[in-house]
Amino acid sequence: MRQHEIAALFSQIADLLEFRGENPFRIRAYRRAAQNLESLTDDIERMAAEDRLQEIPGIGQDLAAKIREYVSTGAIQAVERLRREVPAGIFELLEIPGVGPKTAKLLYERLRITSVPQLAKAARAHQLCKLPGFQEKKEHNIVRGIRIIRQGRERMHLGAALALSRQVIERLREAPGVKRVEVAGSLRRMKETIGDLDLLAASTQPLRVMKALTTAPFCAQVLASGSTKSSIMTTDGVQVDVRVVAPESFGAAWQYFTGSKEHNVRLREMAVRRGLKINEYGVFRLATGARVAGRDEEDIYRALELPWIPPEIREDTGEIEAAMQKRLPRLLELGDIKGDFHVHTNRSDGRHPLEEVAQACKRRGYQYAVITDHSKSLKVAGGLTEAELRRLISDIRALNGKLGRFQLLTGSEVDILAEGRMDYPNEMLAQLDFVIGSIHSGFKQSQATITNRLVKAIRNPYVTMIAHPTGRLLGQREPYEVDFEAVFQAARETGTAMEINAYPKRLDLNDVAARKAHEAGVMLAVSTDTHSLDQLTDMAIGVGVARRAWLGPRDILNCLSRDQLLAWVRQKRKKGTQNKF
Protein backbone atom coordinates (compact mmCIF):
# COMPACT_ATOMS: atom_id res chain seq x y z
CA MET A 1 0.00 0.00 0.00
CA ARG A 2 2.90 2.37 0.59
CA GLN A 3 3.66 2.61 -3.10
CA HIS A 4 0.40 4.55 -3.51
CA GLU A 5 1.55 7.09 -0.94
CA ILE A 6 4.84 7.51 -2.75
CA ALA A 7 3.09 7.74 -6.12
CA ALA A 8 0.87 10.52 -4.74
CA LEU A 9 3.93 12.40 -3.54
CA PHE A 10 5.68 12.06 -6.90
CA SER A 11 2.54 13.37 -8.65
CA GLN A 12 2.53 16.29 -6.29
CA ILE A 13 6.17 17.03 -7.01
CA ALA A 14 5.27 17.04 -10.71
CA ASP A 15 2.48 19.55 -10.08
CA LEU A 16 4.72 21.76 -7.99
CA LEU A 17 7.51 21.70 -10.56
CA GLU A 18 5.03 22.46 -13.31
CA PHE A 19 3.77 25.51 -11.47
CA ARG A 20 7.34 26.68 -11.12
CA GLY A 21 7.84 26.27 -14.85
CA GLU A 22 10.60 23.66 -14.58
CA ASN A 23 11.94 21.40 -17.30
CA PRO A 24 8.91 19.56 -18.73
CA PHE A 25 10.91 16.35 -19.16
CA ARG A 26 11.81 16.32 -15.52
CA ILE A 27 8.12 16.76 -14.71
CA ARG A 28 7.27 13.89 -17.03
CA ALA A 29 9.82 11.69 -15.29
CA TYR A 30 8.01 12.18 -11.97
CA ARG A 31 4.60 11.51 -13.50
CA ARG A 32 5.81 8.38 -15.24
CA ALA A 33 7.41 7.11 -12.04
CA ALA A 34 4.17 7.78 -10.13
CA GLN A 35 2.17 5.85 -12.69
CA ASN A 36 4.49 2.87 -12.61
CA LEU A 37 4.37 2.81 -8.81
CA GLU A 38 0.56 2.72 -8.91
CA SER A 39 0.55 -0.47 -10.92
CA LEU A 40 3.43 -2.10 -9.08
CA THR A 41 2.59 -5.61 -7.93
CA ASP A 42 5.74 -6.15 -5.84
CA ASP A 43 6.00 -4.86 -2.30
CA ILE A 44 7.84 -1.52 -2.41
CA GLU A 45 9.37 -1.84 1.05
CA ARG A 46 10.76 -5.25 0.24
CA MET A 47 12.16 -3.94 -3.05
CA ALA A 48 13.79 -1.07 -1.15
CA ALA A 49 15.29 -3.47 1.38
CA GLU A 50 16.64 -5.70 -1.38
CA ASP A 51 18.03 -2.70 -3.30
CA ARG A 52 15.89 -3.49 -6.36
CA LEU A 53 14.08 -0.15 -6.75
CA GLN A 54 15.83 0.70 -10.02
CA GLU A 55 14.27 -2.36 -11.62
CA ILE A 56 11.03 -0.34 -11.69
CA PRO A 57 10.81 1.44 -15.05
CA GLY A 58 11.26 5.18 -14.71
CA ILE A 59 13.02 4.88 -11.34
CA GLY A 60 16.67 5.89 -11.50
CA GLN A 61 19.22 6.73 -8.87
CA ASP A 62 17.57 9.93 -7.72
CA LEU A 63 14.00 8.67 -7.39
CA ALA A 64 15.19 5.44 -5.78
CA ALA A 65 16.86 7.56 -3.10
CA LYS A 66 13.62 9.49 -2.56
CA ILE A 67 11.69 6.24 -2.18
CA ARG A 68 14.22 4.94 0.34
CA GLU A 69 13.95 8.24 2.20
CA TYR A 70 10.17 7.89 2.40
CA VAL A 71 10.31 4.27 3.48
CA SER A 72 12.71 5.03 6.32
CA THR A 73 11.52 8.50 7.46
CA GLY A 74 7.90 8.69 6.27
CA ALA A 75 8.54 11.91 4.32
CA ILE A 76 10.47 13.31 1.39
CA GLN A 77 12.33 16.53 2.20
CA ALA A 78 12.18 17.76 -1.40
CA VAL A 79 8.37 17.73 -1.27
CA GLU A 80 8.29 19.66 1.99
CA ARG A 81 10.66 22.22 0.55
CA LEU A 82 8.58 22.71 -2.61
CA ARG A 83 5.36 23.00 -0.64
CA ARG A 84 6.81 25.88 1.31
CA GLU A 85 7.58 27.71 -1.91
CA VAL A 86 4.21 27.27 -3.61
CA PRO A 87 0.89 28.56 -2.21
CA ALA A 88 -1.32 25.60 -1.26
CA GLY A 89 -4.48 26.77 -3.06
CA ILE A 90 -2.78 26.66 -6.45
CA PHE A 91 -3.68 22.99 -6.91
CA GLU A 92 -7.40 23.68 -6.97
CA LEU A 93 -6.87 26.30 -9.68
CA LEU A 94 -5.15 23.69 -11.85
CA GLU A 95 -8.29 21.54 -11.60
CA ILE A 96 -10.23 24.12 -13.63
CA PRO A 97 -10.39 23.12 -17.31
CA GLY A 98 -8.48 25.67 -19.35
CA VAL A 99 -6.29 26.75 -16.45
CA GLY A 100 -2.78 25.33 -16.66
CA PRO A 101 0.37 26.13 -14.74
CA LYS A 102 1.15 29.29 -16.72
CA THR A 103 -2.26 30.80 -16.12
CA ALA A 104 -2.26 29.80 -12.45
CA LYS A 105 1.10 31.43 -12.00
CA LEU A 106 -0.05 34.62 -13.71
CA LEU A 107 -3.17 34.75 -11.54
CA TYR A 108 -1.09 34.32 -8.42
CA GLU A 109 1.65 36.77 -9.29
CA ARG A 110 -0.55 39.58 -10.60
CA LEU A 111 -3.70 39.21 -8.50
CA ARG A 112 -2.56 37.05 -5.54
CA ILE A 113 -5.31 34.52 -6.36
CA THR A 114 -4.85 31.20 -4.55
CA SER A 115 -8.35 29.70 -4.50
CA VAL A 116 -11.32 29.06 -6.75
CA PRO A 117 -13.66 31.45 -4.85
CA GLN A 118 -11.09 34.24 -5.15
CA LEU A 119 -10.81 33.55 -8.85
CA ALA A 120 -14.59 33.56 -9.29
CA LYS A 121 -14.80 36.91 -7.50
CA ALA A 122 -12.03 38.44 -9.62
CA ALA A 123 -13.75 37.21 -12.79
CA ARG A 124 -17.08 38.73 -11.72
CA ALA A 125 -15.31 42.05 -11.08
CA HIS A 126 -13.76 41.79 -14.59
CA GLN A 127 -10.27 42.02 -13.18
CA LEU A 128 -8.95 39.21 -15.34
CA CYS A 129 -9.35 41.26 -18.52
CA LYS A 130 -6.58 43.52 -17.31
CA LEU A 131 -4.05 40.71 -17.34
CA PRO A 132 -1.69 40.38 -20.31
CA GLY A 133 -3.05 37.93 -22.87
CA PHE A 134 -6.52 38.07 -21.35
CA GLN A 135 -9.64 39.40 -22.94
CA GLU A 136 -13.34 38.96 -22.39
CA LYS A 137 -13.50 35.53 -24.02
CA LYS A 138 -10.82 34.00 -21.84
CA GLU A 139 -12.41 35.42 -18.70
CA HIS A 140 -15.71 33.95 -19.77
CA ASN A 141 -14.08 30.54 -20.32
CA ILE A 142 -12.66 30.57 -16.82
CA VAL A 143 -16.11 31.30 -15.38
CA ARG A 144 -17.41 28.36 -17.39
CA GLY A 145 -14.57 26.14 -16.17
CA ILE A 146 -15.36 27.03 -12.55
CA ARG A 147 -19.00 26.11 -13.13
CA ILE A 148 -17.95 22.75 -14.55
CA ILE A 149 -15.82 21.76 -11.56
CA ARG A 150 -18.47 23.00 -9.13
CA GLN A 151 -20.97 20.62 -10.72
CA GLY A 152 -18.44 17.97 -9.82
CA ARG A 153 -17.05 16.15 -12.79
CA GLU A 154 -17.24 12.68 -11.35
CA ARG A 155 -15.84 9.78 -13.25
CA MET A 156 -18.45 7.40 -14.61
CA HIS A 157 -18.30 3.72 -13.94
CA LEU A 158 -17.82 1.42 -16.92
CA GLY A 159 -21.46 0.38 -17.20
CA ALA A 160 -22.70 3.96 -17.52
CA ALA A 161 -19.94 4.86 -19.97
CA LEU A 162 -20.73 1.89 -22.22
CA ALA A 163 -24.42 2.82 -22.25
CA LEU A 164 -23.66 6.45 -23.15
CA SER A 165 -21.17 5.40 -25.83
CA ARG A 166 -23.83 3.29 -27.55
CA GLN A 167 -26.14 6.30 -27.65
CA VAL A 168 -23.51 8.63 -29.14
CA ILE A 169 -22.30 6.02 -31.64
CA GLU A 170 -25.84 5.51 -32.88
CA ARG A 171 -26.18 9.26 -33.44
CA LEU A 172 -22.87 9.60 -35.29
CA ARG A 173 -23.55 6.62 -37.56
CA GLU A 174 -26.52 8.52 -38.96
CA ALA A 175 -24.27 11.27 -40.32
CA PRO A 176 -23.73 11.20 -44.10
CA GLY A 177 -20.36 9.87 -45.26
CA VAL A 178 -19.59 7.97 -42.06
CA LYS A 179 -17.75 4.69 -42.67
CA ARG A 180 -17.08 3.64 -39.13
CA VAL A 181 -17.47 4.80 -35.51
CA GLU A 182 -15.59 3.18 -32.63
CA VAL A 183 -14.93 3.73 -28.96
CA ALA A 184 -11.39 4.79 -28.05
CA GLY A 185 -9.71 6.10 -24.91
CA SER A 186 -9.97 4.59 -21.46
CA LEU A 187 -13.34 3.04 -22.25
CA ARG A 188 -11.78 0.86 -24.95
CA ARG A 189 -9.06 -0.06 -22.47
CA MET A 190 -11.87 -0.96 -20.02
CA LYS A 191 -10.59 1.15 -17.18
CA GLU A 192 -12.91 0.87 -14.19
CA THR A 193 -13.96 4.50 -14.30
CA ILE A 194 -14.09 6.85 -17.27
CA GLY A 195 -13.56 10.60 -17.21
CA ASP A 196 -14.32 11.78 -20.75
CA LEU A 197 -15.79 9.65 -23.48
CA ASP A 198 -13.53 9.39 -26.56
CA LEU A 199 -14.96 8.33 -29.90
CA LEU A 200 -13.38 8.04 -33.31
CA ALA A 201 -15.11 8.19 -36.68
CA ALA A 202 -13.89 7.53 -40.21
CA SER A 203 -15.57 9.76 -42.73
CA THR A 204 -15.03 11.54 -46.00
CA GLN A 205 -17.20 14.40 -44.76
CA PRO A 206 -15.91 15.30 -41.28
CA LEU A 207 -18.01 18.43 -40.88
CA ARG A 208 -21.20 16.41 -41.18
CA VAL A 209 -20.04 14.23 -38.29
CA MET A 210 -19.19 17.24 -36.17
CA LYS A 211 -22.62 18.68 -36.89
CA ALA A 212 -24.33 15.42 -35.91
CA LEU A 213 -22.56 15.63 -32.56
CA THR A 214 -23.06 19.30 -31.78
CA THR A 215 -26.75 19.23 -32.72
CA ALA A 216 -27.56 15.96 -30.94
CA PRO A 217 -30.41 16.03 -28.42
CA PHE A 218 -28.05 14.95 -25.64
CA CYS A 219 -25.67 17.85 -26.32
CA ALA A 220 -26.00 20.52 -23.64
CA GLN A 221 -22.99 22.63 -24.54
CA VAL A 222 -20.38 22.77 -27.29
CA LEU A 223 -16.97 23.09 -25.65
CA ALA A 224 -14.89 23.09 -28.82
CA SER A 225 -15.69 22.52 -32.44
CA GLY A 226 -13.16 22.28 -35.22
CA SER A 227 -13.00 20.59 -38.59
CA THR A 228 -11.74 17.24 -37.28
CA LYS A 229 -12.29 17.38 -33.55
CA SER A 230 -15.12 18.51 -31.30
CA SER A 231 -15.97 18.31 -27.63
CA ILE A 232 -19.37 18.61 -26.06
CA MET A 233 -20.87 18.40 -22.61
CA THR A 234 -23.90 16.09 -22.49
CA THR A 235 -27.09 16.85 -20.63
CA ASP A 236 -25.81 14.41 -17.97
CA GLY A 237 -22.66 16.48 -17.54
CA VAL A 238 -20.28 14.11 -19.35
CA GLN A 239 -17.66 15.43 -21.74
CA VAL A 240 -17.61 13.65 -25.10
CA ASP A 241 -14.67 14.12 -27.47
CA VAL A 242 -15.08 13.06 -31.09
CA ARG A 243 -12.32 12.92 -33.65
CA VAL A 244 -12.85 12.34 -37.36
CA VAL A 245 -10.19 11.03 -39.74
CA ALA A 246 -10.08 9.74 -43.30
CA PRO A 247 -10.60 5.97 -43.65
CA GLU A 248 -6.95 5.39 -44.66
CA SER A 249 -5.86 6.83 -41.30
CA PHE A 250 -8.41 5.05 -39.15
CA GLY A 251 -6.04 2.41 -37.72
CA ALA A 252 -3.40 4.96 -36.77
CA ALA A 253 -5.96 7.25 -35.19
CA TRP A 254 -7.64 4.41 -33.33
CA GLN A 255 -4.32 3.27 -31.94
CA TYR A 256 -3.44 6.82 -31.01
CA PHE A 257 -6.73 7.74 -29.32
CA THR A 258 -6.97 4.48 -27.44
CA GLY A 259 -3.83 5.27 -25.49
CA SER A 260 -2.72 5.00 -22.88
CA LYS A 261 -0.60 8.05 -23.26
CA GLU A 262 2.34 6.24 -21.65
CA HIS A 263 1.98 3.30 -24.02
CA ASN A 264 1.94 5.64 -27.02
CA VAL A 265 4.95 7.61 -25.88
CA ARG A 266 6.91 4.37 -25.70
CA LEU A 267 5.81 3.37 -29.22
CA ARG A 268 6.75 6.74 -30.64
CA GLU A 269 10.15 6.59 -29.04
CA MET A 270 10.66 3.17 -30.61
CA ALA A 271 9.54 4.58 -33.96
CA VAL A 272 12.02 7.44 -33.88
CA ARG A 273 14.86 5.00 -33.22
CA ARG A 274 13.85 3.17 -36.37
CA GLY A 275 13.72 6.32 -38.46
CA LEU A 276 9.93 6.40 -38.34
CA LYS A 277 7.34 8.85 -37.10
CA ILE A 278 3.93 7.87 -35.73
CA ASN A 279 1.04 10.27 -35.53
CA GLU A 280 -2.72 9.87 -35.73
CA TYR A 281 -2.58 9.83 -39.52
CA GLY A 282 -0.18 6.97 -39.97
CA VAL A 283 3.39 5.75 -39.71
CA PHE A 284 5.84 7.73 -41.85
CA ARG A 285 9.52 7.48 -42.77
CA LEU A 286 11.35 10.41 -41.22
CA ALA A 287 13.72 10.70 -44.17
CA THR A 288 11.25 10.74 -47.03
CA GLY A 289 7.90 11.38 -45.39
CA ALA A 290 6.61 8.26 -47.13
CA ARG A 291 3.67 6.63 -45.40
CA VAL A 292 4.16 2.98 -44.45
CA ALA A 293 1.02 2.22 -42.40
CA GLY A 294 -2.25 3.70 -41.16
CA ARG A 295 -5.40 1.95 -42.28
CA ASP A 296 -5.37 -0.88 -39.73
CA GLU A 297 -4.25 -0.89 -36.14
CA GLU A 298 -2.27 -4.12 -36.62
CA ASP A 299 -0.11 -2.36 -39.23
CA ILE A 300 1.01 0.28 -36.73
CA TYR A 301 2.43 -2.39 -34.45
CA ARG A 302 3.83 -4.36 -37.37
CA ALA A 303 5.82 -1.30 -38.46
CA LEU A 304 7.61 -1.58 -35.10
CA GLU A 305 7.99 -5.35 -35.53
CA LEU A 306 5.51 -5.95 -32.73
CA PRO A 307 2.43 -8.14 -32.61
CA TRP A 308 -0.87 -6.31 -32.07
CA ILE A 309 -1.29 -5.53 -28.37
CA PRO A 310 -4.80 -5.80 -26.86
CA PRO A 311 -6.13 -2.38 -25.72
CA GLU A 312 -6.80 -3.51 -22.14
CA ILE A 313 -3.10 -3.95 -21.37
CA ARG A 314 -1.78 -0.83 -23.16
CA GLU A 315 -0.62 0.82 -19.95
CA ASP A 316 3.17 0.56 -20.27
CA THR A 317 3.28 -1.97 -17.44
CA GLY A 318 5.38 -4.50 -19.31
CA GLU A 319 3.22 -5.19 -22.37
CA ILE A 320 5.71 -3.66 -24.82
CA GLU A 321 8.58 -5.78 -23.46
CA ALA A 322 6.34 -8.86 -23.57
CA ALA A 323 5.39 -8.05 -27.17
CA MET A 324 9.05 -7.65 -28.19
CA GLN A 325 9.85 -11.04 -26.69
CA LYS A 326 6.76 -12.56 -28.33
CA ARG A 327 5.36 -13.67 -24.99
CA LEU A 328 2.13 -11.69 -24.80
CA PRO A 329 -0.49 -13.78 -22.98
CA ARG A 330 -3.56 -15.05 -24.79
CA LEU A 331 -6.15 -13.00 -22.91
CA LEU A 332 -9.54 -14.16 -21.69
CA GLU A 333 -12.47 -13.70 -24.07
CA LEU A 334 -16.17 -13.62 -23.36
CA GLY A 335 -16.58 -16.81 -25.39
CA ASP A 336 -14.25 -18.69 -23.01
CA ILE A 337 -16.71 -18.28 -20.14
CA LYS A 338 -18.74 -21.44 -19.58
CA GLY A 339 -20.89 -20.33 -16.67
CA ASP A 340 -21.73 -17.73 -14.04
CA PHE A 341 -21.00 -18.44 -10.37
CA HIS A 342 -22.91 -15.61 -8.74
CA VAL A 343 -26.62 -15.24 -9.56
CA HIS A 344 -29.49 -14.20 -7.27
CA THR A 345 -33.22 -14.94 -7.63
CA ASN A 346 -36.28 -13.48 -5.94
CA ARG A 347 -35.93 -16.11 -3.21
CA SER A 348 -33.58 -13.54 -1.62
CA ASP A 349 -32.97 -10.05 -3.06
CA GLY A 350 -32.98 -10.82 -6.80
CA ARG A 351 -35.79 -9.56 -8.98
CA HIS A 352 -36.68 -12.64 -11.01
CA PRO A 353 -37.97 -16.14 -10.21
CA LEU A 354 -35.75 -19.21 -10.50
CA GLU A 355 -37.10 -20.48 -13.80
CA GLU A 356 -36.73 -17.13 -15.60
CA VAL A 357 -33.19 -16.79 -14.28
CA ALA A 358 -32.39 -20.30 -15.55
CA GLN A 359 -33.75 -19.57 -19.01
CA ALA A 360 -31.86 -16.27 -19.25
CA CYS A 361 -28.56 -17.96 -18.31
CA LYS A 362 -29.23 -20.76 -20.76
CA ARG A 363 -29.87 -18.25 -23.56
CA ARG A 364 -26.39 -16.82 -22.97
CA GLY A 365 -24.96 -20.13 -24.15
CA TYR A 366 -23.48 -21.20 -20.82
CA GLN A 367 -23.07 -24.81 -19.70
CA TYR A 368 -24.04 -23.95 -16.15
CA ALA A 369 -24.94 -21.22 -13.66
CA VAL A 370 -24.78 -21.33 -9.89
CA ILE A 371 -27.78 -19.98 -7.99
CA THR A 372 -26.35 -18.13 -5.01
CA ASP A 373 -29.02 -16.46 -2.91
CA HIS A 374 -28.05 -14.87 0.38
CA SER A 375 -27.71 -16.71 3.70
CA LYS A 376 -29.93 -16.38 6.75
CA SER A 377 -28.15 -13.57 8.66
CA LEU A 378 -28.38 -11.09 5.81
CA LYS A 379 -31.92 -10.12 6.71
CA VAL A 380 -32.01 -6.92 4.62
CA ALA A 381 -31.46 -9.06 1.52
CA GLY A 382 -34.02 -11.69 2.47
CA GLY A 383 -31.39 -14.32 3.32
CA LEU A 384 -32.67 -17.91 3.19
CA THR A 385 -33.24 -20.02 6.28
CA GLU A 386 -31.85 -23.55 6.09
CA ALA A 387 -35.32 -24.89 5.35
CA GLU A 388 -35.72 -22.39 2.51
CA LEU A 389 -32.31 -23.28 1.13
CA ARG A 390 -33.17 -27.01 1.19
CA ARG A 391 -36.36 -26.23 -0.73
CA LEU A 392 -34.39 -24.20 -3.27
CA ILE A 393 -31.99 -27.10 -3.74
CA SER A 394 -34.81 -29.53 -4.50
CA ASP A 395 -36.52 -27.00 -6.81
CA ILE A 396 -33.26 -26.61 -8.74
CA ARG A 397 -32.89 -30.37 -9.11
CA ALA A 398 -36.45 -30.64 -10.39
CA LEU A 399 -35.95 -27.76 -12.82
CA ASN A 400 -32.68 -29.23 -14.16
CA GLY A 401 -34.68 -32.15 -15.57
CA LYS A 402 -36.36 -29.69 -17.95
CA LEU A 403 -33.31 -27.69 -18.96
CA GLY A 404 -31.43 -30.05 -21.26
CA ARG A 405 -27.66 -29.66 -21.61
CA PHE A 406 -27.58 -26.43 -19.63
CA GLN A 407 -27.74 -27.14 -15.89
CA LEU A 408 -28.14 -25.03 -12.76
CA LEU A 409 -25.79 -25.76 -9.89
CA THR A 410 -26.85 -25.37 -6.27
CA GLY A 411 -25.06 -22.75 -4.26
CA SER A 412 -25.32 -19.93 -1.78
CA GLU A 413 -23.67 -16.61 -1.09
CA VAL A 414 -22.90 -17.30 2.54
CA ASP A 415 -22.05 -14.49 4.94
CA ILE A 416 -18.70 -14.66 6.65
CA LEU A 417 -19.81 -13.64 10.14
CA ALA A 418 -17.95 -11.16 12.31
CA GLU A 419 -15.61 -13.74 13.85
CA GLY A 420 -15.01 -15.62 10.59
CA ARG A 421 -17.57 -18.38 11.04
CA MET A 422 -19.82 -19.23 8.06
CA ASP A 423 -23.53 -18.37 8.31
CA TYR A 424 -24.61 -22.01 7.69
CA PRO A 425 -23.17 -25.11 9.39
CA ASN A 426 -20.82 -27.29 7.33
CA GLU A 427 -23.47 -30.04 7.06
CA MET A 428 -25.62 -27.55 5.14
CA LEU A 429 -22.74 -26.31 2.98
CA ALA A 430 -21.84 -29.92 2.09
CA GLN A 431 -25.20 -30.25 0.32
CA LEU A 432 -24.29 -27.48 -2.16
CA ASP A 433 -22.33 -27.76 -5.40
CA PHE A 434 -20.64 -24.38 -4.93
CA VAL A 435 -20.28 -22.06 -1.93
CA ILE A 436 -19.46 -18.36 -2.06
CA GLY A 437 -18.07 -16.70 1.07
CA SER A 438 -18.80 -12.96 1.38
CA ILE A 439 -18.36 -10.20 3.89
CA HIS A 440 -21.42 -7.96 4.26
CA SER A 441 -20.84 -6.62 7.77
CA GLY A 442 -18.13 -5.13 9.95
CA PHE A 443 -16.52 -3.13 7.14
CA LYS A 444 -14.80 -0.88 9.63
CA GLN A 445 -12.89 -3.68 11.35
CA SER A 446 -9.11 -3.54 11.49
CA GLN A 447 -6.99 -5.05 8.74
CA ALA A 448 -5.98 -7.93 11.02
CA THR A 449 -9.58 -8.77 11.92
CA ILE A 450 -10.87 -8.61 8.34
CA THR A 451 -7.93 -10.65 7.07
CA ASN A 452 -8.51 -13.28 9.77
CA ARG A 453 -12.17 -13.54 8.82
CA LEU A 454 -11.29 -14.06 5.17
CA VAL A 455 -8.52 -16.56 5.86
CA LYS A 456 -10.77 -18.54 8.20
CA ALA A 457 -13.45 -18.70 5.51
CA ILE A 458 -10.88 -19.71 2.90
CA ARG A 459 -9.74 -22.55 5.17
CA ASN A 460 -13.28 -23.88 5.38
CA PRO A 461 -13.23 -26.92 3.04
CA TYR A 462 -16.69 -26.10 1.66
CA VAL A 463 -15.99 -22.50 0.59
CA THR A 464 -15.29 -22.51 -3.16
CA MET A 465 -14.82 -18.80 -3.84
CA ILE A 466 -14.55 -15.50 -1.99
CA ALA A 467 -16.82 -12.89 -3.58
CA HIS A 468 -15.97 -9.18 -3.88
CA PRO A 469 -12.92 -9.61 -1.64
CA THR A 470 -12.48 -5.92 -0.73
CA GLY A 471 -16.12 -4.84 -0.41
CA ARG A 472 -15.66 -1.55 -2.20
CA LEU A 473 -18.41 0.33 -4.04
CA LEU A 474 -16.96 2.77 -6.54
CA GLY A 475 -17.72 6.33 -5.53
CA GLN A 476 -19.66 5.15 -2.47
CA ARG A 477 -17.65 2.96 -0.16
CA GLU A 478 -13.94 2.54 0.30
CA PRO A 479 -12.57 -1.03 0.27
CA TYR A 480 -12.04 -2.54 3.68
CA GLU A 481 -8.45 -3.17 4.71
CA VAL A 482 -7.17 -6.54 3.53
CA ASP A 483 -3.73 -8.08 3.77
CA PHE A 484 -3.71 -9.46 0.24
CA GLU A 485 -0.53 -11.41 0.73
CA ALA A 486 -1.99 -13.47 3.59
CA VAL A 487 -5.33 -13.95 1.84
CA PHE A 488 -3.78 -14.98 -1.48
CA GLN A 489 -1.41 -17.40 0.20
CA ALA A 490 -4.30 -19.12 1.98
CA ALA A 491 -6.31 -19.19 -1.25
CA ARG A 492 -3.45 -20.80 -3.17
CA GLU A 493 -2.78 -23.41 -0.47
CA THR A 494 -6.41 -24.45 -0.16
CA GLY A 495 -7.50 -24.14 -3.79
CA THR A 496 -10.02 -21.36 -3.18
CA ALA A 497 -10.93 -19.00 -6.01
CA MET A 498 -11.02 -15.21 -5.76
CA GLU A 499 -13.82 -13.43 -7.53
CA ILE A 500 -13.59 -10.65 -10.05
CA ASN A 501 -17.06 -9.30 -9.40
CA ALA A 502 -18.33 -7.82 -12.67
CA TYR A 503 -20.95 -5.49 -11.22
CA PRO A 504 -19.76 -2.11 -12.56
CA LYS A 505 -19.79 -0.41 -9.16
CA ARG A 506 -17.77 -3.21 -7.61
CA LEU A 507 -15.17 -4.59 -10.05
CA ASP A 508 -13.70 -6.36 -7.07
CA LEU A 509 -10.99 -7.65 -7.22
CA ASN A 510 -9.82 -4.84 -9.45
CA ASP A 511 -7.27 -5.23 -12.28
CA VAL A 512 -4.14 -4.64 -10.19
CA ALA A 513 -5.21 -6.93 -7.32
CA ALA A 514 -6.35 -9.67 -9.69
CA ARG A 515 -2.98 -9.61 -11.44
CA LYS A 516 -1.30 -9.83 -8.06
CA ALA A 517 -3.52 -12.77 -7.05
CA HIS A 518 -2.65 -14.59 -10.24
CA GLU A 519 1.05 -14.00 -9.70
CA ALA A 520 0.58 -15.47 -6.21
CA GLY A 521 -0.76 -18.66 -7.80
CA VAL A 522 -4.45 -18.05 -7.04
CA MET A 523 -7.30 -19.22 -9.29
CA LEU A 524 -9.68 -16.40 -10.26
CA ALA A 525 -13.29 -16.35 -11.40
CA VAL A 526 -15.40 -13.75 -13.18
CA SER A 527 -19.01 -13.56 -12.04
CA THR A 528 -21.80 -11.03 -12.36
CA ASP A 529 -23.55 -10.92 -8.96
CA THR A 530 -26.75 -10.67 -11.00
CA HIS A 531 -29.81 -9.41 -9.15
CA SER A 532 -31.75 -8.46 -12.28
CA LEU A 533 -31.48 -10.32 -15.57
CA ASP A 534 -30.08 -7.38 -17.54
CA GLN A 535 -27.01 -7.65 -15.30
CA LEU A 536 -26.00 -10.96 -16.85
CA THR A 537 -24.39 -8.92 -19.64
CA ASP A 538 -22.01 -7.38 -17.08
CA MET A 539 -19.92 -10.52 -17.68
CA ALA A 540 -18.28 -8.63 -20.56
CA ILE A 541 -17.17 -5.93 -18.11
CA GLY A 542 -15.70 -8.52 -15.74
CA VAL A 543 -13.88 -10.11 -18.66
CA GLY A 544 -12.44 -6.64 -19.37
CA VAL A 545 -11.05 -6.46 -15.83
CA ALA A 546 -9.56 -9.95 -16.19
CA ARG A 547 -7.93 -8.91 -19.46
CA ARG A 548 -6.49 -5.81 -17.80
CA ALA A 549 -5.06 -8.22 -15.21
CA TRP A 550 -3.33 -10.16 -18.04
CA LEU A 551 -5.46 -13.26 -17.33
CA GLY A 552 -6.20 -16.00 -19.84
CA PRO A 553 -8.72 -18.85 -19.92
CA ARG A 554 -6.47 -21.18 -17.90
CA ASP A 555 -6.44 -18.71 -15.02
CA ILE A 556 -10.21 -18.45 -14.72
CA LEU A 557 -12.29 -21.07 -12.90
CA ASN A 558 -15.44 -20.54 -14.93
CA CYS A 559 -13.64 -21.50 -18.11
CA LEU A 560 -13.80 -25.07 -16.84
CA SER A 561 -16.51 -27.42 -18.06
CA ARG A 562 -19.16 -28.39 -15.55
CA ASP A 563 -17.50 -31.74 -14.78
CA GLN A 564 -14.05 -30.19 -14.41
CA LEU A 565 -15.51 -27.55 -12.10
CA LEU A 566 -17.23 -30.08 -9.84
CA ALA A 567 -13.99 -32.10 -9.69
CA TRP A 568 -12.15 -28.93 -8.66
CA VAL A 569 -14.66 -28.32 -5.84
CA ARG A 570 -14.37 -31.96 -4.67
CA GLN A 571 -10.60 -31.72 -4.55
CA LYS A 572 -10.64 -28.85 -2.07
CA ARG A 573 -13.29 -30.52 0.08
CA LYS A 574 -11.31 -33.74 0.19
CA LYS A 575 -8.06 -32.00 1.09
CA GLY A 576 -9.77 -29.82 3.69
CA THR A 577 -11.72 -32.55 5.43
CA GLN A 578 -8.55 -34.67 5.64
CA ASN A 579 -6.90 -31.71 7.42
CA LYS A 580 -4.37 -31.22 4.64
CA PHE A 581 -4.46 -27.46 5.19
Next chain:
DNA sequence: GCCGTTTTCGGCCCGACTGTTTTCAGTCG
Protein backbone atom coordinates in the same frame (compact mmCIF):
# COMPACT_ATOMS: atom_id res chain seq x y z
C1' DG B 1 14.92 12.94 -13.94
C1' DC B 2 15.57 8.86 -17.03
C1' DC B 3 18.06 6.32 -20.36
C1' DG B 4 21.18 3.90 -24.27
C1' DT B 5 21.00 -1.32 -31.75
C1' DT B 6 23.09 6.61 -32.73
C1' DT B 7 24.42 8.08 -27.12
C1' DT B 8 27.09 8.04 -20.07
C1' DC B 9 25.37 13.41 -22.83
C1' DG B 10 21.76 15.11 -25.14
C1' DG B 11 17.99 13.83 -26.30
C1' DC B 12 13.15 13.03 -24.48
C1' DC B 13 5.83 12.06 -28.97
C1' DC B 14 2.81 14.72 -31.59
C1' DG B 15 -0.95 17.46 -33.17
C1' DA B 16 -5.72 20.07 -32.64
C1' DC B 17 -8.17 23.92 -30.88
C1' DT B 18 -8.55 28.45 -28.65
C1' DG B 19 -7.65 33.10 -28.00
C1' DT B 20 -5.06 36.54 -28.94
C1' DT B 21 -1.96 37.05 -31.70
C1' DT B 22 -0.20 38.95 -37.18
C1' DT B 23 3.13 34.01 -36.06
C1' DC B 24 2.29 31.91 -31.47
C1' DA B 25 1.72 30.37 -26.54
C1' DG B 26 -1.12 27.76 -23.61
C1' DT B 27 -3.83 23.83 -22.81
C1' DC B 28 -5.34 19.34 -23.62
C1' DG B 29 -5.25 14.53 -24.68
